[in-house]
Amino acid sequence: MSEGDSMEEEFLPDKIESKWQQRWNEEEIFIADINSDKEKFYCLEMYPYPSGKMHMGHVRNYSIGDAVARYRRACGYNVIYPMGFDSFGMPAENAAIAEGGHPREITNRNIALIKEDFSIMGFSHDWGRELMSHDHNYFRWNQWFFLKFLEKGLAYRTFANVNWCDDCNTVLANEQVHNGRCWRCSREVEQKDMDQWFLRITNYAQELLDCLDDIDFPSHVKALQRDWLGRSEGALIKFPVDGDEGLVIETFTTRPDTIFGVTFVTLAPENPLCESLVAGHENESKWRELRKQATMLSDMDRGMLKEKKGVFLGRYAINPLNGEKIPIFAGNFVIASYGTGSVMAVPAHDQRDCEFAFEHDLPIRRVLIENEDDDLEAEIERAFEGYGTMVNSSREGFDGLFGDDAKRAVIDALENENSGNGMIQWKVRDWLISRQRYWGTPIPIIHCDECGLVPVPEEDLPVLLPDDVTFTGEGNPLESSPTFSDVSCPTCGNDAKRETDTMDTFVDSSWYFMRFTDANNDNECFSNDAADYWMNVDFYCGGIEHAQMHLVYARFWTKALRDLGLHKEDEPFKELLCQGMVNAQAPYCKPCNVTHPTLERGNPCPLCSGELDERSAKMSKSLGNTVSPISMVEQFGADTVRLFILFAAQPTAGMDWSDTAVEACNRQMRSIWNLARDMLSWGDDTSTVDSWLATQFQVRKTEWISAMEGVHLRAAVMLSHYEVYSDLIWYQRRGGQNGTLVRTLLLDWAQMLHPATPHIAEELWAAAGGDGLIAARALNFNDEEIGETNILARELFVHSFIDQARQMKELAERHIDGEATSVTIQCAEAWKGELVRTGIELLENDFPMKGAMGEIMSRPFAQDEEIRRLVPGAWKRIMKQLYRWSPAERSVLKANLDEIGILRDTADFIGTELGVMEVNIYLAGDGEDVGGKAKFAYPSEPGIAYL
RNA sequence: GCAGGGGUACCCGAGUGGUCAAAGGGGCUGGGUUUAGGUCCCAGUGCGUAGUGCUUCGCAGGUUCAAAUCCUGUUCCCUGCACCA
Numbered sequence A: 001m002s003e004g005d006s007m008e009e010e011f012l013p014d015k016i017e018s019k020w021q022q023r024w025n026e027e028e029i030f031i032a033d034i035n036s037d038k039e040k041f042y043c044l045e046m047y048p049y050p051s052g053k054m055h056m057g058h059v060r061n062y063s064i065g066d067a068v069a070r071y072r073r074a075c076g077y078n079v080i081y082p083m084g085f086d087s088f089g090m091p092a093e094n095a096a097i098a099e100g101g102h103p104r105e106i107t108n109r110n111i112a113l114i115k116e117d118f119s120i121m122g123f124s125h126d127w128g129r130e131l132m133s134h135d136h137n138y139f140r141w142n143q144w145f146f147l148k149f150l151e152k153g154l155a156y157r158t159f160a161n162v163n164w165c166d167d168c169n170t171v172l173a174n175e176q177v178h179n180g181r182c183w184r185c186s187r188e189v190e191q192k193d194m195d196q197w198f199l200r201i202t203n204y205a206q207e208l209l210d211c212l213d214d215i216d217f218p219s220h221v222k223a224l225q226r227d228w229l230g231r232s233e234g235a236l237i238k239f240p241v242d243g244d245e246g247l248v249i250e251t252f253t254t255r256p257d258t259i260f261g262v263t264f265v266t267l268a269p270e271n272p273l274c275e276s277l278v279a280g281h282e283n284e285s286k287w288r289e290l291r292k293q294a295t296m297l298s299d300m301d302r303g304m305l306k307e308k309k310g311v312f313l314g315r316y317a318i319n320p321l322n323g324e325k326i327p328i329f330a331g332n333f334v335i336a337s338y339g340t341g342s343v344m345a346v347p348a349h350d351q352r353d354c355e356f357a358f359e360h361d362l363p364i365r366r367v368l369i370e371n372e373d374d375d376l377e378a379e380i381e382r383a384f385e386g387y388g389t390m391v392n393s394s395r396e397g398f399d400g401l402f403g404d405d406a407k408r409a410v411i412d413a414l415e416n417e418n419s420g421n422g423m424i425q426w427k428v429r430d431w432l433i434s435r436q437r438y439w440g441t442p443i444p445i446i447h448c449d450e451c452g453l454v455p456v457p458e459e460d461l462p463v464l465l466p467d468d469v470t471f472t473g474e475g476n477p478l479e480s481s482p483t484f485s486d487v488s489c490p491t492c493g494n495d496a497k498r499e500t501d502t503m504d505t506f507v508d509s510s511w512y513f514m515r516f517t518d519a520n521n522d523n524e525c526f527s528n529d530a531a532d533y534w535m536n537v538d539f540y541c542g543g544i545e546h547a548q549m550h551l552v553y554a555r556f557w558t559k560a561l562r563d564l565g566l567h568k569e570d571e572p573f574k575e576l577l578c579q580g581m582v583n584a585q586a587p588y589c590k591p592c593n594v595t596h597p598t599l600e601r602g603n604p605c606p607l608c609s610g611e612l613d614e615r616s617a618k619m620s621k622s623l624g625n626t627v628s629p630i631s632m633v634e635q636f637g638a639d640t641v642r643l644f645i646l647f648a649a650q651p652t653a654g655m656d657w658s659d660t661a662v663e664a665c666n667r668q669m670r671s672i673w674n675l676a677r678d679m680l681s682w683g684d685d686t687s688t689v690d691s692w693l694a695t696q697f698q699v700r701k702t703e704w705i706s707a708m709e710g711v712h713l714r715a716a717v718m719l720s721h722y723e724v725y726s727d728l729i730w731y732q733r734r735g736g737q738n739g740t741l742v743r744t745l746l747l748d749w750a751q752m753l754h755p756a757t758p759h760i761a762e763e764l765w766a767a768a769g770g771d772g773l774i775a776a777r778a779l780n781f782n783d784e785e786i787g788e789t790n791i792l793a794r795e796l797f798v799h800s801f802i803d804q805a806r807q808m809k810e811l812a813e814r815h816i817d818g819e820a821t822s823v824t825i826q827c828a829e830a831w832k833g834e835l836v837r838t839g840i841e842l843l844e845n846d847f848p849m850k851g852a853m854g855e856i857m858s859r860p861f862a863q864d865e866e867i868r869r870l871v872p873g874a875w876k877r878i879m880k881q882l883y884r885w886s887p888a889e890r891s892v893l894k895a896n897l898d899e900i901g902i903l904r905d906t907a908d909f910i911g912t913e914l915g916v917m918e919v920n921i922y923l924a925g926d927g928e929d930v931g932g933k934a935k936f937a938y939p940s941e942p943g944i945a946y947l
Numbered sequence B: 001g002c003a004g005g006g007g008u009a010c011c012c013g014a015g016u017g018g019u020c021a022a023a024g025g026g027g028c029u030g031g032g033u034u035u036a037g038g039u040c041c042c043a044g045u046g047c048g049u050a051g052u053g054c055u056u057c058g059c060a061g062g063u064u065c066a067a068a069u070c071c072u073g074u075u076c077c078c079u080g081c082a083c084c085a
Helices: A013-026 A056-074 A090-099 A103-119 A136-151 A201-214 A219-229 A256-261 A273-278 A284-296 A299-304 A351-360 A403-416 A512-518 A528-534 A549-563 A629-636 A638-647 A659-680 A690-709 A713-733 A739-753 A758-767 A789-816 A830-844 A849-857 A865-882 A887-894 A899-905 A907-914 A930-936
Strands: A040-045 A078-080 A155-165 A170-172 A190-199 A231-240 A248-253 A264-267 A310-318 A325-331 A342-345 A420-426 A445-448 A452-455 A486-488 A495-498 A539-543 A576-579 A582-589 A613-618 A822-827 A918-923 A943-946
Touching: A013 A638, A013 A758, A040 A056, A040 A512, A040 A528, A056 A078, A056 A539, A056 A576, A056 A582, A056 A629, A056 A638, A056 A713, A090 A103, A136 A155, A136 A512, A136 A549, A170 A190, A201 A219, A201 A231, A201 A420, A201 A549, A219 A549, A231 A256, A231 A403, A248 A264, A248 A342, A256 A403, A264 A273, A264 A310, A264 A351, A273 A284, A273 A310, A273 A325, A284 A310, A284 A325, A310 A351, A325 A351, A342 A351, A403 A420, A512 A528, A512 A549, A629 A638, A629 A659, A638 A659, A638 A713, A638 A758, A659 A713, A659 A739, A659 A758, A690 A713, A690 A739, A690 A789, A713 A739, A739 A758, A789 A822, A789 A887, A789 A899, A789 A907, A789 A943, A822 A899, A822 A907, A822 A930, A830 A849, A830 A865, A830 A887, A849 A865, A899 A907, A899 A918, A907 A918, A930 A943
Parallel strands: A040 A078, A040 A539, A264 A325, A539 A576, A822 A918
Antiparallel strands: A155 A170, A155 A190, A231 A248, A231 A310, A231 A420, A264 A342, A310 A325, A445 A452, A445 A495, A486 A495, A582 A613, A822 A943
16 A cells, blocks of 8 residues: 555644645536436535525535535546526615615625635535526526517416515515515515516426425425415306396305305405495495405405404305305405305305304205214204215205215216316416516516517527616616617517516526536527436435425426426426524523523513523524634634534434534544544554454444435434544554554545545545545445454453443442452353343244243253253343344344353453453353352353452 | 424434334543643443342323334424415
8 A cells, every 4th residue: 555645743624624625626526527427416405695605504505415415426426516696686686775886796796705605615516517697698598488488378467466565666476475474574565456477387286296296305395385286176166146147156166065055155355246246235335345354454364364254245146056046245254366266155064154154144054964863954063074975955866975976976967057167276376477676587578569568589688687777776776777678679660668577586596407507508598418417406405495486486497498398307306305404592581482682691581581591593693693604614624514514413403503512523523633643653463353343344334325325414424423433442442553454444434534524534535545536536445245243243242241340340349348359250151042042043933932931941951950940040031131132232142152262362451441450251150159140140241240 | 273393311312113221412520641721531420239120202091022112192392374165
């Protein structure tokens, strides 16, 4: 083996880290190219919004991704691991309004700053593929896609009632409204009627739902997406209005089997039908009042309403299946925007309708029966909402049907008579992508008085953002720019106006992972070949906050581009990992249930003046409990911070920042360094524990690989950074000092250290004489077969013997009233070993243990008169243990170790460990029974007596 | 109300039938090393005990030779959806 570079005396991260980072850069080893000989692996983190500073969330995100990317490279995959910036969006524009300047300059400056922060962590990103949303070479493809969608009818403009945030000065998608408030600024959202651009995501609703079964997303993310898509299956039923030829109320229901129990129909107060129905009736003003109340309330507030208010609209509808006349109401609990904005009411089988019926004294008719002997005429207290057998049907052929059969029969009847049909209703609406803000992708449309909406011709793309704007915070800046707005119509040449809406920034993040596959392509969004080689993303890591919007939009966009023939994948992300939050302690008042800023630490609660507790809370500026990654790296080095991040919690769990734990990780790094340095200076003395170390290390490697394969990063780091270290310490304690052995081992160990802490790994690799850079090579483990397992069993026996003996010593010294100077170890007689092995054998062969005694007594070893007498007592004890032995312990026992030989070989070590001068070892019965301890001797548990 | 995830020792946290009095880390205690502090190494950290015992994994039951782990009920916490027809 070649002599390696010598190691510094001390672990000095600031000295080694930049050195290796520079080497990685110079040798361009993270630059990925298509290579059809190698299997590809696409590792990706959600690309960040470029604030000017890296925070712990970034560090955690990329420490996870980087470990995966480095491991996959080591496995011989062709890894693509790109990075870029989600750089459009309101923070930069708001900063421009607040401080002056231009969002572009602010964004570029922030990107430069955060990239500098990233660089000290040693992540293995391929910066050759860097992209930024606000780069026109990127967003021009947003515009191009938009035109393609327009051609295919996937994009459209319509006048709609939309969510408006007055602070952000823009409309919002439904998903961007949380509890009736803007997701960004928390201002209450208003409803406005505006012309807006939409994408027809509903076309893909079914596929988005179905494909969830085939992708490896966490179950709660799938649940969230299913909720959001909100599929319900049922029927559309038409109720003609009595006395008004042609006027029909359409209702959607999931329970057509209750059609004969309909006793009224309820419309949302905002339903346009209401006006014509109630016109001229005495309740007209009551309805107007109800509508006014309803429109003033957000959907959220309406959800809070307990009181079911309704107004009879003075007219009747006809049940299409039995011709019955039923009253029409407007009800404040019916949502205008869900389904048809009207409900067929079945008070006997829907609790909400039931309450409304009680309130307004409406008839209740039971048409499903729960139990055979139910009395159908009995008064009900609440609705029976489960499935039941149809009864009381006002037409032939329905009574007796149940569940799906019942539904099917009703739907068939409706379809035959042209009064309804089976139907699937979705909660998801089309994606509203218009935003009335500057810092986003301009929508490539021109408004011409003559020609209407005219798409910008493809050759005129990109539509750039103008510079002649001022950011006042009043209105859409694009409207104030004449160079932007005033254009001539591409079709007729007349004066026309450019569309001033820009696209939701979620458009940018909906396909960036595909652009990464061919990021520097000036002629296409990406080439088919590149996308087909690299897609889809094998491992995607990011925050749970994107479970709905980003992760649904990206799935939709991927499918839409597939249908444009741009690539072949159905799904963008194969496996998703949602990293947990990074928390830190903050003052907390339990009675008030309020977390306070760290400034209040030591003070009484500002609200109740009680004493403040501590509790862990998400790191945030407002609480002031953030920890700066940069200062941590300056203090301890990037490797320590990365080790802490991976070791403090599993990737998906929340983690608490702890200064003492970080310091402990730093100590561990130093320990590894010092041990490695010592190992390099060892001579070549062989010893009996060499084979143990070699075998044990093989086992560690195997365990580590399986942990890494499962992305159990915490378990993997525990093995690579702690267990291997402990093994080496034990080896040393046992007298191991074989330099040749440990230097070979060090080459493998460095490879295990590499994914989490790459800098120290490179350093150890080089010092041990490894060729080139670890980061650049496929895993090259010296993997001999795992040796004889008896080697491990022997050492396990020694270790556990010392643990037992140490415990006994403490007790013994209390008895002999002084320090013990000698220990006498009596190993169990051969027949006890036979007994144990017989027991294990019977157990493993599923022998009925109740009859074990008879079987044992028939064995040769039990034929001796004296032994025969002792067997039942010993068996009683062994029986108890039998089930409790671990496979490892069983293997020790089955190995039928020469306990006396092993202990005699180890006698010096035992003496030192136990702190006694004299160690006597013999078979129980062969020498004096010191202290009467022979009776405690069992296989792997010798009798121990101190003097 | 519905859905999903949780409650493990001083703290964090592993743990899906026997490998469990329960990994690992932090903290704390003791010992060694050191001029000292730090580092480093070793040990201890439910109770008991010259060894096979007792009690404990939110609470209460149950299944089993055996339960932190499986079942039932209950309580508390988190997350999402919510008058969705």
